[in-house]
Amino acid sequence: MTPPRSPVKFLLYGALSLSGILAWAGHFGLAYGVQHLVCQSALIPANLWHVILAAATGLFIACIGLVFWNIRSRNVFRDPDGDVSQFYTYVTLTLLAVSLFGILLTAIAGFMIPVCGSLR
Amino acid sequence: MTDKDRQTISPVPRPAGEEEDLLRIWATPKGWRLPTAVNNTVIGLLYLGAAFLFFVLAGILALIMRTQLAVPGNDFVNQDLYNQLFTMHGTTMMFLFAVPAMEALGVLLLPQMLAARDLPFPRLSAFAVWAYIVGGSVFFLTIFFDLAPQGGWFMYPPLTLTEFQPGDNADFWLLGIGFIEISAIAGAIEIIVGVFRTRPPGMSLDKLPIFGWAMLIFAGMIMVAFPAVILATMLLEIERAFDWPFFTAELGGDPLLWQHLFWFFGHPEVYIIFLPAAGLVSMIVPTIARKPLVGYNLIVVAIAATGFFSFGLWVHHMFTTGIPALSLAFFSAASMAVAIPSGIQFFSWIATFAASNRKIQFTTPSLFVLGMLAIFLIGGLTGVMVAMVPFNWQAHDTYFIVAHMHYVLVGGMVFPLFAGFYYWVPILAKRQLSERLGRWAFWLMFIGFNVAFLPMHFTGLLGMPRRVWTYSEAMGWGPLNLVSTLGAFTIAAGVLVFIVDLARNFRVGEGGKDNPFGAGTLEFLPQDVYSTRSIPHVSSRYPLWDDPDLPRAVAAGEHYLPNAPTGGRETLITSPIHARPQYVIQMPGPSWSHVLAAVFTAAFFLLLTVKLVTPALICGALAILSCLVWVWGIDKGPDKGPIDIGGGLHLPVYVTGPMAHGWWAMIVLMIVAGSLFFAYLFSYLYLWTVSPDAWHAGRPYLPGALRPFLSALLLISSAGMIWGARHRLKIPGHRSLVSAGFILLAALFAGTGLGLEFQGHWGQGLRPQSSSYAAMVYLGIILSAQIMLAILIMCFYCIARILAGKLDRIRVASLENTSLLLYYLVGQALLGLLLIHGFPRIMGPLA
Amino acid sequence: MSAGRGLAGLGMALFLIACQGQQSALSGGGAESDRTLALTVLLGVGGAIIFLLVAGALLVALRGPRRWRSFLSAHTLVVHGGITFPAVVLSLLMIYSFAVLRAGPVPESGPDKPSHVIRVEGLQWWWRVTYLQPDGSEIETANEIRIPVGEPVRLELISADVIHSLWIPAYAGKLDMIPGHTNTLTLLASEPGTVRGQCAEYCGGAHALMALSVTAMLPPSYERWLAGQAEPSQPGETTGHRAFLSAGCGGCHTIRGSPARGRVGPDLTHLASRPSLGAGTLENDAAGLARWLDDHHQVKPDNLMPDYDFLTASEQAEIVTYLSELE
């Protein structure tokens, strides 16, 4: 019988498998937050907006790529139970892909629509 | 599993009297003691029954509204009553029916699906149910006394401020929400710990039934979404009662803050309702097809993605508020993204049907599932339409949205719920419901639904706004509305047929003696009050299909824990990922204490609402007292040695630290508190961006820098004190007065730290009524103070336990939970100090 | 499938009705509403096609030929049907909707301020409409907006009490009026005509009875009309005029050219020229006026005007006559 373990591994697995979705959340929050600051207060000048958005999008996509590559190439979810590690890998990679789509959509919005103004 | 494996778990035949012991220990209390019951099947049915009652009641309100709208210029009900009706219909359906019904299913089915004896905290769910039943009933009764709220279920200020709603009506809404907040959070704790820790041995996460995944994400979403509405309702009630200007534009507040907070909860709420229902469908479809779900992994992805993306949608309820187009575009994009997970689930169900080797039988559950697919598909497609910003500008707040929303919610939740009920009745009741009546119910509801709501898409595009109690004939909406009304009564007829079916055939009792649909999951194992006789070892997603002998073997006690070795209620705790057995928990049984705690909690809020402060406080104190009585006996300590659960496993009955289920529950609670504080941070910064002037004007009232440092120092030392208390505990049998003293000091230091912070602002002459800045400063202190109050009570509880000899180095759970909460408080309060004292200082020079 | 055809027929019929509806989002008639209408048709038709495709796939999965079913049961179907297909369709749709979004309001050429600016204030439960003139003067009316055809008009939307929402489906989607915020909406009408608008955000009590009429006029007649509105009324010293003043109506209402200059209720200077009473609740004629004066809390419950049913019948009649002459 394996001795009881602390939940550290559980937390690591959890965070890693949700990394794609967390990246989406981070990108979304950053884009929306920066845009809010650009429009509501003069804290961030409007001409920096596209630079920030491009940088953030690039950064998050790079992160996703890194995680994707890591999980793909090395067996990160090393586990005696093959089913579990296969499941984790599949879920993580698919979530990364779906999140990538979400990030791209946000970026498209940011580049297509002027940063402030209600356009009405 | 081979025969050889099975024999290694528990030897058969089992000794005589074991089953009698189990029956006696798990017996449901009879007669007037029935309310003390805690078994998840009893509580779950009660929960579901209450939710169904509210469904019927809110449905009756809808019929009254439909009657009023049937013809133009009708005067069946007046304006005032109509406004109350739609507010109550929405609020009751969303808060008293949909969320509780889903929680009820979780309470009812999860332990059975996991072959656990019960939920990890049985009294907690019972408490939540009783608070919900008492509070919900009183809330609903207000409609009969012209006291019902009339601000719409979304309760937008300023309309809901005392200036425009001077009576108690709006407060009753806040009250109704209060109960659902309590029961939802209690349920979330129960479900998260239940799914992670009470799975049967061998059921690693990849074998968890989809419903378990759905409930897990459901609970996770509650942890993040509900705190937003808790904060929103706090703000509204505080502004109503004490004039703190959170939403009043003249004093630096903003009505849109409410909308942000409410919809940050409100949109995920829709998915909170939908995900478990989709989980039900994912359970039923494989059974209908007799094939494993195609794309199990993808469905897990879909559920997780939905859970997250749904938090990026809230502004799509605010497309017409005039905020920048790009903000709308972001949320439009997220609304697109969230459509994909629904697509995954849809095609997964289609694929599973297609994979079937047999002719699909159109039984009642299948019909409801297919009805769900048709209706939800239309709802999803109109959802994509309203996610398009320009279209939304036209459709928003019209009957198009009424139609869309009902297609999503009735399709996504009500039909699966009925499917689920017909599907799982065999494990709840002595006999099946009638197939014939079931079909009648389905067809009436399905046809009625489409007749009622399909025309509404056009009614809305023809210009009919929502929430209007009358319209003139010249508008040309009459015929469509008449059709909708006829449809609504057809739905009602369907529900009536279902009620007749219930009355004729539904007899509660221990079912599960057979498996009429040939399902593959554990809830169809033979059941009795103690759940399954023994807890099976699981090695696939559909154990009953893999091993046709499993029901017999489980019932014969050949698997884990076929008896009650501690002599009381107990269940098996396993590891979160692989479900390896870790320890056995001793669980509390029936009791009045949690029932009284629920009743007094309900009374506390009710009396506060009608502004009877003194009796309310008395009830509040009695509620706390009941809670203390309730928990006093739970922490039994390691009074029994390692016990044999079969399979050569000897497990402890008491653990503390990160492995304990109580520790997990505490972490969940802390995440909830953290979300609440996060919502506060958002509100603070949001109001600052809206009205930096208020911050600028508040800057001179900021106390000197020394004071927050002193507060911080006190808070940190308080954490040190409680750490010291933990380490000065003695071995069992000895009382450590030093520890008791340390605990007292910890409470004192933390309380003084917060008091100092309050006094600093107050002493400078800052008053919360003066501006949104001031209100936010004091709100931050309130958020910490309410945790402090809990900690204070817990500290005295710990001291009492030390003095009673029930808290020592081993039996340390109560102190452990207290310290966890205190550490959390210190963290939150330090962050608060940094924000309140740092932010204006940084922004001052910039402005 | 005959049910489907029936539905389509019904849809067509409704569509035809809709084109004539005075408050229909399907009629079009303004720059924004025309763009949105195209999007609506695309979404509606596309949605119907996708519904038929998916429903067809479901039917095949349930009862279809074996070969088709095995195709549908593949894991790749879930991937492509559930991820690839929606991702492509939704992305294209989103880009199109952003293009529609970007097209508004009106090409921002020339000065940043359109020459016509109208401030519309939402109140429980009516609309205060103020024409901001280039020379800084203001012309106030209520519950009626008039705009010149073919010229962009900017509406500044504010609220005096709770959240309201201005919705004139024929010209544009709705936009909220929120205390503490000023939202702007640009209208561009393509042809003359009168349409109806209504409050779309629940604003308490008489929310259902808060409508307004919007008339697009050819620019010359618009200018004439506006000049007329700018004039004070010429009531003369009639008994009705005296009754109106002595009863205290001027405490809340303004009639320019008379001592009545209250600002709580609607400006009544040219009341008789408006299409309705009580924000779209009653016909604006002598009978409507008499009904309103005697019984307005029955006609429009909760409205904030005090009861004047204590006036004698002759006083009421005099006031009605006076008001119906305020052209």
Place this chain on the structure above:
Amino acid sequence: MSIDITLTWRRLFGAIGVAALLGLGVALLVAWSGLYNVAASRGHPAWLNWFLELGMRNSVEANAPRLPSPDLTEPGLIALGAAHFQTGCAPCHGGPDQAVNPIYQGMLPEPPKLGDAVGHWSDSELHWIIKHGLQYAGMPGWAAPHRDDEIWALVAFLRALPDLTESEFRHLAAGNGSVTPVTVKQLVSGSATSLAMTTCTKCHETDLAPPVSDKIPRLAGQPRPFLLRALQEYRADARQSGIMEPIAAEIPEALLADVAAYYADLEPRPHPPPAFKGNPKRGREIALYGDPDNRVAACQACHSSAAKPDYPRLAGQSASYMTARLQHWKIGHESKTPLDALMANAMGKLSDEQIDDVVAWYASRPIEGEPP
């Protein structure tokens, strides 16, 4: 043989239930049999006196809310209280210039001498007793339960009462009325001018003197229909005043129009520079144009001399009186007449500060027809 006397919950509750039923039965029996003698002449036995006294005292203490009291030493307030006390309270309680009327001496319990009794109560408790009256003691509640301001006048007077001499009281209560002693001839012939309740000049102005205090409205020059309407509404309990309602009820109906006419025709007298705390300039804006943001109608539309004659004119009206009236509407009460409802509506969300301002403007204007 043994008797089982173990106490169980069931037995305990059973016993309590039986005892309760028995007690109820006995009480019914006593009431039905008529054994208890309710004659007031018998008086109460000492124990019952003690018991009732205890109950009354503690009930008042428990029920009276702690209200912030206004300045109770203000002379105008005391004078108003005195005028009402003399005819409204003294017949039962007696006063500095009169003994308790023997008719009321026979009441059970006997009404207390207030000069001695008020010391036992706090301001809030006195206010509560006057407002709500006392059960089983014959003490009636205030005729207009929402007029806290009037009740404070009486409390102010009661506070001053113990130190008043007979003549001080007489002058205070008489106000503008005559305090010359009545002659025998007047007394026996029925033309006595001793101050009756209906003596308007106790408070209101005469052709020689202004109203006795700033709390009292100035009536001279108000339109006749308005004055008549006010009197009729007082009689019908449609306009709230614990002081004026009993007075209006005592005036013979045939005389109401004459009273109205008398004050309408009375020449307004110049009055001393009015006391007010608001800003008349800001008040003027409100009076002429209202405050649309707070739904305040323009006051002058109804309160100028051009308005309907059953609306009051406010120019030159007493500031203190107008403030009290406006605050009365602001607190909110059920309107019993359309004009009352109209006023409650028209004043919208007028703030305390705005009330002061608008009152200041009206108080500082001359009454029309008033000599400069």
